[in-house]
Amino acid sequence: MAQTDPLQHSVIPALWIPVAVFTHVFAALWLLRAFQLMQPAEWAKIKKILRLRRKTPGSSTVPSSEASTWPVLATGPGVQPNVNVGSSCSSSLQEWGATSSSTDSNSSKYPPVTYPSSSSSTAGSEVGSIDGDAHAVAVLPAGDVHAAGAAKATVLHAGKQLYLPHQHSIQHHKQQQQQQQQPGLRLTWRSIGCVYKTAAGSKPVLHDVWGEAAAGEMQALLGPSGAGKSSLLDILAQRKATGAVAGSLLLDGQPVTRSAYSRRIAYVPQDDNFSPIMTSLEVLAFHAAMQLPGCSSKHAQACQLQDVAVCTGSPEAQQQQQQQQQQAASKRHSRVGELAVQEVLNTVGLSKHASTLVGGRLPGGLLLRGLSSGERRRLSIAVGVLASPSILFLDEPTSGLDSFAALSVMSHLQGLAHTSRNAVVAAIHQPRSAIWSLFDKVTLLASGLLIYHGPTSGMVPWLSGQLGYSYEPAAHGLASDWALDLVVVEFAKPGAFHARTMTTLAELQAAANTFKLQYVCDQLYNDERQQQQQQQQEAGATVQGSLPGGPFSRGGSVELGTGHLSQQMHHRHRQQNSHATQQQEQQLAELPEQQQQQQQHLGHEGSSSSSSSSSSSSPAYRTSWLQQYRALTWRECVKVTRNPADVAGRLLTFTWVALLVGLIYYDLPTDAGSIRQRLNLLFATLCFFVLMPFVNMSLYTEDKGSYLADRAAGLYAPSAYYAAKVTATVPFSTLTALCAGLVQYGMTGMRPGAGHIFGHCSIGVLTFLIAVQVLHLSATLTPSQDASFMLGIGWTTFNLVLSGFFIPYKEIRFAPLANLRFLSALHYAFEGMVQIELGGRRFACPAAGLDSQSAAFLTQLLPGAASLLSPSRLQQAVGTQQGCAVDSSAVAAYFGMSRRFGPTIGILLGYLGLMHAATFAALLLVARRERR
Numbered sequence: 001m002a003q004t005d006p007l008q009h010s011v012i013p014a015l016w017i018p019v020a021v022f023t024h025v026f027a028a029l030w031l032l033r034a035f036q037l038m039q040p041a042e043w044a045k046i047k048k049i050l051r052l053r054r055k056t057p058g059s060s061t062v063p064s065s066e067a068s069t070w071p072v073l074a075t076g077p078g079v080q081p082n083v084n085v086g087s088s089c090s091s092s093l094q095e096w097g098a099t100s101s102s103t104d105s106n107s108s109k110y111p112p113v114t115y116p117s118s119s120s121s122t123a124g125s126e127v128g129s130i131d132g133d134a135h136a137v138a139v140l141p142a143g144d145v146h147a148a149g150a151a152k153a154t155v156l157h158a159g160k161q162l163y164l165p166h167q168h169s170i171q172h173h174k175q176q177q178q179q180q181q182q183p184g185l186r187l188t189w190r191s192i193g194c195v196y197k198t199a200a201g202s203k204p205v206l207h208d209v210w211g212e213a214a215a216g217e218m219q220a221l222l223g224p225s226g227a228g229k230s231s232l233l234d235i236l237a238q239r240k241a242t243g244a245v246a247g248s249l250l251l252d253g254q255p256v257t258r259s260a261y262s263r264r265i266a267y268v269p270q271d272d273n274f275s276p277i278m279t280s281l282e283v284l285a286f287h288a289a290m291q292l293p294g295c296s297s298k299h300a301q302a303c304q305l306q307d308v309a310v311c312t313g314s315p316e317a318q319q320q321q322q323q324q325q326q327q328a329a330s331k332r333h334s335r336v337g338e339l340a341v342q343e344v345l346n347t348v349g350l351s352k353h354a355s356t357l358v359g360g361r362l363p364g365g366l367l368l369r370g371l372s373s374g375e376r377r378r379l380s381i382a383v384g385v386l387a388s389p390s391i392l393f394l395d396e397p398t399s400g401l402d403s404f405a406a407l408s409v410m411s412h413l414q415g416l417a418h419t420s421r422n423a424v425v426a427a428i429h430q431p432r433s434a435i436w437s438l439f440d441k442v443t444l445l446a447s448g449l450l451i452y453h454g455p456t457s458g459m460v461p462w463l464s465g466q467l468g469y470s471y472e473p474a475a476h477g478l479a480s481d482w483a484l485d486l487v488v489v490e491f492a493k494p495g496a497f498h499a500r501t502m503t504t505l506a507e508l509q510a511a512a513n514t515f516k517l518q519y520v521c522d523q524l525y526n527d528e529r530q531q532q533q534q535q536q537q538e539a540g541a542t543v544q545g546s547l548p549g550g551p552f553s554r555g556g557s558v559e560l561g562t563g564h565l566s567q568q569m570h571h572r573h574r575q576q577n578s579h580a581t582q583q584q585e586q587q588l589a590e591l592p593e594q595q596q597q598q599q600q601h602l603g604h605e606g607s608s609s610s611s612s613s614s615s616s617s618s619p620a621y622r623t624s625w626l627q628q629y630r631a632l633t634w635r636e637c638v639k640v641t642r643n644p645a646d647v648a649g650r651l652l653t654f655t656w657v658a659l660l661v662g663l664i665y666y667d668l669p670t671d672a673g674s675i676r677q678r679l680n681l682l683f684a685t686l687c688f689f690v691l692m693p694f695v696n697m698s699l700y701t702e703d704k705g706s707y708l709a710d711r712a713a714g715l716y717a718p719s720a721y722y723a724a725k726v727t728a729t730v731p732f733s734t735l736t737a738l739c740a741g742l743v744q745y746g747m748t749g750m751r752p753g754a755g756h757i758f759g760h761c762s763i764g765v766l767t768f769l770i771a772v773q774v775l776h777l778s779a780t781l782t783p784s785q786d787a788s789f790m791l792g793i794g795w796t797t798f799n800l801v802l803s804g805f806f807i808p809y810k811e812i813r814f815a816p817l818a819n820l821r822f823l824s825a826l827h828y829a830f831e832g833m834v835q836i837e838l839g840g841r842r843f844a845c846p847a848a849g850l851d852s853q854s855a856a857f858l859t860q861l862l863p864g865a866a867s868l869l870s871p872s873r874l875q876q877a878v879g880t881q882q883g884c885a886v887d888s889s890a891v892a893a894y895f896g897m898s899r900r901f902g903p904t905i906g907i908l909l910g911y912l913g914l915m916h917a918a919t920f921a922a923l924l925l926v927a928r929r930e931r932r
């Protein structure tokens with residue numbers, strides 16, 4: 001038999017007061033962080049004043065332990081990369097060494113970086129010095145590198161430690177990469193075609209495009225807007241996920257395999273997607289952790305020096321390389337290692353901005369000062385070159401830059417190409433003269449047609465000499481400007497200025513055909529000669545001398561092939577050429593969607609024919625899942641801890657709303673008259689939990705954007721991202737919901753007892769987490785924030801209406817609809833809370849008897865509850881008889897709410913799991929759907 005509640009006052013001060021104080025102190029700390037972040041100059045002044053006071057004899061000093069608890073975010077020009085996080089994030093950050101261990105009074109001055117004693121370089125940026133020895137600040141653990149075991153290097157920055165996994169392998173990896181970059185590395189693309197399916201029908205955007213990029217040269221991809229430059233770059237970088245693509249991509253003559261190829265290239269998109277609240281160094285540190293090789297667990301023991309070649313090579317190669325590495329490592333026991341991250345920053349001239357925030361607009365709309373647009377661009381390039389790619393693709397690297405910044409960026413790139421033997425291919429718009437002169441080669445596209453591909457010096461001779469379009473530097477300006485003007489056919493051109501120029505698509509087509517005929521002939525000629533040579537070699541014949549290249553592969557100016565073989569090829573290709581492009585496009589357009597997807601994969605996965613570039617056992621990502629997970633968790637933690645709106649704002653909003661509700665229902669009566677209020681309060685609590693996540697919709701949308709950008713770059717596995725996201729965000733979400741629940745519970749005085757408090761809060765937190773997940777799912781599935789809101793609001797309304805609060809299910813007018821309640825998370829949550837609050841509980845009748853209002857409510861509320869509302873019982877309740885009690889189980893029974901706590905929690909956990917699974921599936925889906 002349930003006992004009546006003997007309490008006179010229901011409020012539980014010991015519950016809500018400490019929690020409310022905690023949330024405010026916690027939020028105040030984050031607001032202080034916000035101040036440091038937003039007003040670095042003012043914060044520096046305050047720190048200076050505090051320091052002066054500390055130095056003044058007799059003045060009160062701030063204990064160092066206290067000082068160390070204050071997170072230092074913004075000092076000097078930007079923000080230190082080290083952050084101090086609470087809750088679950090701390091362990092991860094500590095592991096990464098990002099936790100601020102002390103706030104040295106000099107830390108804001110950025111102590112000079114430590115250079116290796118062996119370095120002969122001086123500070124400052126050197127064009128193309130990516131592999132130089134300068135500017136190292138990483139300190140390898142003393143002693144045997146192998147003894148490091150944990151495969152981490154300690155990176156000193158601003159006197160703090162920032163750990164990067166496998167840092168000590170960076171330099172080694174770069175050397176290895178360069179060894180792999182044989183002088184003859186050559187990417188060749190042949191007969192590339194691309195057709196998009198649009199509402200208006202098939203839209204061909206690339207027609208039979210040929211070309212090549214070789215180590216040590218910088219190539220411009222030139223063409224008017226819409227010419228197909230980005231589409232071609234996407235195809236070459238194997239990032240194309242839309243449209244039907246045809247053609248072949250060869251690395252050193254062998255078909256590329258996608259996973260191996262992706263390790264040799266880097267793609268710098270037109271728009272970066274850096275988090276505004278991370279510093280340049282942190283952005284690079286994150287990308288270093290994602291790109292620089294770590295072994296899979298399988299190789300972990302074998303590869304103490306963590307190198308991609310070791311990880312992906314054959315077992316024999318791995319063993320051999322490992323031995324070499326061990327020998328090399330033993331020679332440099334106490335050698336100070338290099339930090340690629342800092343070095344790359346130097347290379348792109350950003351070393352002074354290592355601690356500057358990237359800046360930009362935060363998801364909430366706040367504008368954060370940070371890097372200039374030119375510096376951001378250089379940071380993008382730094383990310384691109386971090387893993388020492390053999391081929392670097394850049395989509396308009398100079399867009400948005402002033403002319404000097406553009407020149408500086410392009411000079412860096414040329415340095416990379418010439419000094420580090422990278423192949424650089426950059427789509428570019430109207431380069432100024434100094435920039436144009438940096439390019440070795442150019443691909444000129446117009447309306448998806450290849451007009452010219454070859455040395456920059458050969459472009460004018462081809463267009464004027466072969467095609468007959470006269471170029472007058474005095475009148476037409478730079479050769480690249482003239483060429484761009486020449487191939488634009490969409491607009492009317494002033495005849496007086498251009499003299500003979502292209503004005504129709506037919507003229508473009510003719511120019512493209514002429515070029516292709518010549519170029520393709522040359523390629524086929526080379527192929528045939530190589531084949532002959534191979535056959536001769538196989539037959540034991542010695543081929544004297546080197547192969548003469550075709551006209552376009554000789555460098556310098558363009559010549560026509562004149563040999564007998566060349567003429568034969570020319571003739572053969574002329575016959576094939578006229579119909580080839582048309583046929584290719586028709587075939588692409590006719591391909592069903594599924595086959596289009598297959599067709600577009602120019603890289604042949606699993607092919608074993610390719611030498612160094614292919615390996616069927618290559619893992620899909622450069623780093624292991626665990627390494628990705630740790631780096632992503634760290635980034636998520638940085639995001640959470642650096643966004644004051646998301647931390648202090650959310651916590652305070654939750655607490656204040658809880659305080660408001662607590663005040664409204666403060667100290668609920670303990671008699672039967674409070675049953676109605678308790679029901680209302682439970683429903684209000686649940687409403688609060690399902691509505692609050694809407695404040696974070698912008699975060700979910702922003703998350704999706706950065707996920708899609710990273711996925712397009714093939715940076716990490718979706719599962720690693722999702723696991724990291726959950727690890728970093730769920731603890732904080734739980735904390736906020738828990739604090740709000742406890743404040744409200746304590747103030748209103750719901751059912752006393754630890755078990756009841758635990759049960760109520762568990763259901764509240766789970767409801768909140770479900771609502772958060774549903775909104776995350778909405779933001780992932782829908783193309784815009786407006787649509788996300790609509791979907792989210794739809795779910796919330798459905799849940800509220802079918803919670804059972806407004807109408808008992810048995811009274812729903814259209815009975816089958818009542819079954820929909822099983823889809824409502826609130827149905828289970830409300831039932832669970834009602835059970836905890838009212839199940840098996842007896843309330844004493846009010847001392848003055850049940851007031852008429854409550855009696856009327858009960859009569860109306862429980863028309864079917866005979867045991868409670870028989871006229872005699874009601875009479876008893878309204879009267880003031882001793883021992884009168886109301887069994888509130890009847891209320892739960894009336895609403896049809898009888899599920900016990902355990903099953904309720906199980907169902908809510910299942911609901912949450914389902915939402916997580918759906919969100920993950922949606923992330924996989926959109927990554928396919930929304931890629932270019």
Ligand SMILES: Nc1ncnc2c1ncn2[C@@H]1O[C@H](COP(=O)(O)OP(=O)(O)OP(=O)(O)O)[C@@H](O)[C@H]1O
Pocket residue numbers: 196197198203205223224225226227228229230231232242932
């Ligand atoms: N996913 C797509 N679906 C349909 N059409 C597309 C798609 N992507 C690009 N296009 C179209 O393909 C053509 C070539 O686009 P692309 O972006 O490659 O040109 P671009 O030379 O890089 O142009 P810009 O210099 O303006 O960036 C354009 O007409 C463009 O509208």
